[in-house]
Amino acid sequence: MLFLVAALLLLGVAMGTVAHAPLPVSLVMAVVIGVWLLVFALRERRAGHR
Template sequence: MLFLVAALLLLGVAMGTVAHAPLPVTLVMAAVIGAWLLVFAVRERHARHR
């Protein structure tokens, strides 16, 4: 999952969407996306065990 977040962040930098945002904003948004993916993975794993 972290690999996915890193890949999307690097893709955003390469495409120029993140290049115009300050670094702290970029890091906060990467953390938000990572947390969202973590919550999604935990919910999916919990639902699969039921």
């Protein structure tokens, strides 16, 4: 339960930050995070086969 509360608190902080940033900055950061997650997933998938 504590984990859920902490996750919701962090989500609220992140959403509040995005709401005050200009749209192009938010979009660029979303793309950067998406690429980072994609690279991470590919590395994990490749490491799982070894």
